[in-house]
Amino acid sequence: MRLRNLLIWDIKFQARYGFYFLYGFLTALYVILLLSFPISWKANAAAILIFSDPAAMGLFFMGAIVLLEKSQRVTSFMSITPTKALEYILSKVISLSLTGMLVAGVLGIAAGGKNIPLLMLGTLLSSVIFTLFGVIIATKTTTLNRFILATVPVEIITFVPGLLHLFGITPPQGSLYPPNACMDLVAGKGFPIPGILLAIGLIAALMYIAHRSVLKMWQSQGGVKI
8 A cells, every 4th residue: 555655656756847748758759760760770779779768767867856855855754654665665666667668668669679578578677777776876865966976887887788788799698797688688689587587686686775775864864955
């Protein structure tokens, strides 16, 4: 019940601040872009767009979401309610992952993708990983500029290897690296079971860290600036 209520709150919060309007516009723009590409480019172009945007939505927007909640004292309210940190995290992961998967599905269809189930699974795993990274960083920063700077290392260790792997620049063992395994799924190039298992392990580790980070944020309740 609490998780459902939190999920409804997060969806309304994101809608109020224009997240869905923005992604509706971006989705339409990406579809037009994909339709303009030659057929031979579409699959890789769609994979790049999906992996670097809807799948990574949580990393890009979590700073704004959490900092807005801090400024509006929403996190102060959460700390004195029966709400659990895990429920708070899951609500954000679910709401952003569902949006990311919807956008990814539209882009995959626009690109003529034939492995939409793999694409959706890859987007889900990627979205959960990026959103958890976003939660961890957002709980430890007090301004949006600091959040953006703190996300740069995450982008380097995820996007760069993923792009290199997409174009076959990495060795076959590269699919063991979780972001690369997610890219394989998004691009519909296979089902790398060891890499997927490692991605799930990474999610478990990030969930543990995010849980501790949220608890610490609730306990500190410091002021913020946006």
